[in-house]
Amino acid sequence: MIAMLTIARLxxxxxxxxxxxxxxxxxxxxxxxVLTIAGSASAGALGVDRLTVAVTSLTTLSVYLVPLIAxxxxxxxxxxxxxRGTLALSLSYPVSRAAFLGGKFVAHVLTLAVALGIGxxxxxxLSAWLGSVSTAGLLSLAVLYGSAVLLGATFLGFGYxxxxxxxxxxxxxxxxxxLWLVGIVLYDLALLGALVADKGGVFTTHVFPxxxxxxxxxxxxxxxxxxxEAASLASGLAANGDGFPMLAPRLAIFIWPAIVLAGxxxxxxxxxx
Amino acid sequence: xxxxxxxxxxxxxxxxxxxxxxxxTVQAGERVALLGHNGAGKTTLIQMILGLTAxxxxxxxxxxxxxxxxxxxxxxxxxxxxxxxxxxxxxxxQLRHFARLRGQPPSRADDxxxxxxxxxxxxxxxxxxxxxxxxRLGLAQALLAPPGxxxxxxxxxxxxxxxxxxxxxxxxELAAAGGAVLLSSHALTELxxxxxxxxxxxxxxLVADGSLxxxxxxxxxxxxxxxxxxxxxxxxxxAKIGGRPINGRAVELICSSDEKLERLAAVSAVxxxxxxxxxxxxxxxxxxxxxxxxxxxxx
Numbered sequence: 001m002i003a004m005l006t007i008a009r010l011x012x013x014x015x016x017x018x019x020x021x022x023x024x025x026x027x028x029x030x031x032x033x034v035l036t037i038a039g040s041a042s043a044g045a046l047g048v049d050r051l052t053v054a055v056t057s058l059t060t061l062s063v064y065l066v067p068l069i070a071x072x073x074x075x076x077x078x079x080x081x082x083x084r085g086t087l088a089l090s091l092s093y094p095v096s097r098a099a100f101l102g103g104k105f106v107a108h109v110l111t112l113a114v115a116l117g118i119g120x121x122x123x124x125x126l127s128a129w130l131g132s133v134s135t136a137g138l139l140s141l142a143v144l145y146g147s148a149v150l151l152g153a154t155f156l157g158f159g160y161x162x163x164x165x166x167x168x169x170x171x172x173x174x175x176x177x178x179l180w181l182v183g184i185v186l187y188d189l190a191l192l193g194a195l196v197a198d199k200g201g202v203f204t205t206h207v208f209p210x211x212x213x214x215x216x217x218x219x220x221x222x223x224x225x226x227x228x229e230a231a232s233l234a235s236g237l238a239a240n241g242d243g244f245p246m247l248a249p250r251l252a253i254f255i256w257p258a259i260v261l262a263g264x265x266x267x268x269x270x271x272x273x
Numbered sequence: 274x275x276x277x278x279x280x281x282x283x284x285x286x287x288x289x290x291x292x293x294x295x296x297x298t299v300q301a302g303e304r305v306a307l308l309g310h311n312g313a314g315k316t317t318l319i320q321m322i323l324g325l326t327a328x329x330x331x332x333x334x335x336x337x338x339x340x341x342x343x344x345x346x347x348x349x350x351x352x353x354x355x356x357x358x359x360x361x362x363x364x365x366x367q368l369r370h371f372a373r374l375r376g377q378p379p380s381r382a383d384d385x386x387x388x389x390x391x392x393x394x395x396x397x398x399x400x401x402x403x404x405x406x407x408x409r410l411g412l413a414q415a416l417l418a419p420p421g422x423x424x425x426x427x428x429x430x431x432x433x434x435x436x437x438x439x440x441x442x443x444x445x446e447l448a449a450a451g452g453a454v455l456l457s458s459h460a461l462t463e464l465x466x467x468x469x470x471x472x473x474x475x476x477x478x479l480v481a482d483g484s485l486x487x488x489x490x491x492x493x494x495x496x497x498x499x500x501x502x503x504x505x506x507x508x509x510x511x512a513k514i515g516g517r518p519i520n521g522r523a524v525e526l527i528c529s530s531d532e533k534l535e536r537l538a539a540v541s542a543v544x545x546x547x548x549x550x551x552x553x554x555x556x557x558x559x560x561x562x563x564x565x566x567x568x569x570x571x572x
Contacts, residue, residue: 006373010362017361085357089414092323092351092424093374094343272326 003095007103008110015073015111024069024111028119031061036126051127051137055144058123059224062116062148063217067155067180069115073108074159075176076169077101078268083169087273101268105156105261112152120145144224150253151220155180157260164267184217191218210248216256219249274301276336276348276422276453277322283330284317284477291317293477294331299422299453304444306464307457308561309474315457316354318474319424322455323351335422347375348421350452352428356411360400364391364410367399371414385413388443390436404431412440420452428456429463441467461557471557473564481564485557489530492563494555496533498526500540501548513543 015021035057036050078101081087090100124141127133162175191211198204212218277299284292292314299305309315320326322333324341335345358367368382386395389409399407408431415423425444429437444467448454458464464471471488473481481488500523502510507518514536516526528536533552540550555563 002376003374006370009373010359010366010370013366014359014361084359085353085355086359088320088323088325088353089351089356089411091325092346092349092353093371094347095374096343272320 001099003093004099004103004106007095007100008106011104011107012110015107020073021111021114024073024115025118027065027069028115029122031065032058032119032123033126035061036123036130049127049134049137050130051124051133052140054123054127055137055140056225058120059144059221062144062151063221064184066112066116066148066152067158067184067217070108070112070152070155071159071162071176071180073111074104074156075163075172077104077108077160078163078271079166079169079172080163082167082271082273087271091273097268098265101160101261101265105153105160108156109149109153112156113149116145116148116152120148140224147220147223147253150257151216153257154216154253154260157257157264158183160264161260161267164264164271183215187215188218213248213252216252219252219256222246222249223253275299276301277455278334279318279322279331280333281331282318282321282328282333284314284321284326285329291477292321295474295477295479296331297472297479297482299455301451301453302448303470304448304454304456304468305470305472306468307455307472307474308461308464308557309457310565313474314477315474316426317477319351319426319455319457322422322424323349348419350415350418350421350423352411352415352423352425354426354430354457356407358399358407358410361398363396363398364402364406365395368395368410368413368417371417375417377417381417382413385416386410388416389413390439405433405436408432409436412443416443416447420447420450423447423452423454423456425454425456427458429458437463461561465557471560473561475565481560485560488560488564489555492555492560493529494559494563495527496530496555497553498528498533498536498540499551499553500524500526501551503546503548510543510546513546514539 012021032054036054038057076083078087081090091097120141124133124138127137158179159176162179163172166172166175191208195204195208198208212222275298277297279295279297282292282295283290295314295318297305307315307318317326321328322335322340324339324345328340333340336348338345338348362370364386365382368386369379372379372382383392383395386392389412391406391409391413394402394406399410402410408428412428415425423444428444429440432440441463444454444456456464456468465485468485470484471481472479481491483491498516499519500510500514500516502522502524507521507524510516510524511518514524514526516524519525526536526540537550540547
């Protein structure tokens with residue numbers, strides 16, 4: 001435990017030094033401010049408070065941005081150390097591989113949590129300052145924060161897995177971008193294509209909801225958008241929201257980080273530096 | 274007390290054996306040099322001792338513990354070949370981190386930075402360090418471990434002569450404190466006086482293991498006698514005792530160790546021609562070449 005915290009401490013020093021911490025915080029902050037202000041235009045027309053609308057936009061943004069930041073933080077966690085030649089020395093210390101990876105994870109998840117906290121906190125603060133915040137809005141902001149951290153944890157795990165799978169940092173970077181593109185962008189496009197082709201058949205009613213819940217990014221989207229009626233209204237997802245297996249995506253956002261991190265650890269264990 | 278025990282260790286890569294039935298022990302307080310060409314298996318053997326790579330046959334224990342177990346690693350100091358650190362960190366940050374991992378106070382790291390002569394550069398980023406400074410930081414982290422087993426892979430590469438001398442003083446201290454030291458090096462001559470035992474690895478097999486004297490006796494390598502001539506020159510000397518004149522001032526005789534006294538007697542019979550006599554035993558270089566080459570022919 002002490003070893004893991006020691007590793008986490010060093011990794012935090014590194015993300016602070018190489019500006020990843022600042023960069024992700026600034027990125028989240030800028031987008032949160034822009035989306036909160038831009039979202040306020042439609043808030044009056046829809047009859048929901050400013051913050052609820054902002055949460056909807058922030059959800060859509062986070063689906064893309066959080067996995068990307070997570071992958072950028074994690075893709076060279078293992079292969080980078082192999083390539084620099086620092087892994088053999090690190091593993092000669094009395095630290096288990098689980099603690100080694102766990103320490104990095106703690107530092108990276110903390111980095112994400114701080115960046116998200118700054119961004120979403122600014123969105124909440126700005127909405128309050130501009131005049132309209134409801135309890136429901138605050139609640140959905142809290143759900144967004146928690147689920148975004150879990151989404152980040154999942155993609156940190158994917159990054160470590162990629163990092164334990166390949167032998168070059170370049171390959172890890174390429175694979176991470178590929179994973180992001182396929183998992184976040186193309187997956188949804190493929191589902192959309194299938195929905196259009198199916199024209200409301202068995203796929204649409206029975207397969208599609210589960211496929212959505214099975215993808216961590218889509219599960220995140222459902223938890224945040226379909227959960228709140230006002231948000232559904234604002235995002236237009238309500239049409240598909242009826243009869244959704246809501247438990248599945250809620251479970252999915254908790255189960256994914258555990259599965260992916262366990263997988264990353266399994267890959268890391270077979271590495272010979 | 275045996276700290277490192279290697280018994281019939283085997284490592285396979287594909288269907289090739291890169292470590293073939295190697296047995297070696299290192300006692301507490303003993304300094305053993307591991308010699309071998311590049312690719313002879315030195316680094317593989319060290320990785321096996323660290324538990325970084327699986328052992329395909331035989332047994333290795335570190336103070337009675339399985340290689341790679343937390344107990345074994347707690348007792349093991351390691352200095353990898355071409356040691357590297359995270360470039361964004363300062364020397365002090367990196368060493369304090371290692372001290373924490375060993376459960377030692379950060380002040381211990383600061384003391385060691387002082388010992389290896391990096392105190393003035395402790396707050397600079399490692400990216401700005403020269404190779405020698407990186408190597409000294411590597412030594413400092415190896416000294417953080419309690420005296421148990423020290424595995425030093427090419428520890429003096431990149432060090433200037435004074436730093437090398439300081440390094441061997443630290444190794445001596447480590448051994449005196451009860452540490453077992455296994456170090457690999459190419460700088461053969463500097464190992465002669467600073468190791469208790471020499472093990473030579475060739476193509477994955479251990480071809481020699483013993484003290485320098487024992488290896489010399491085993492190898493039966495010739496001894497060189499260098500006789501400096503007086504003003505009369507070397508011709509008269511060669512006529513009396515044979516040998517080969519070198520640089521016009523001295524004569525070199527090559528003989529086996531059995532013939533040594535006989536030859537010296539011959540030299541002392543013509544002592545009016547002799548200024549000085551120097552006996553040069555075979556060096557580590559020659560021994561190393563002998564054992565490496567001998568293994569090439571099946572014995």
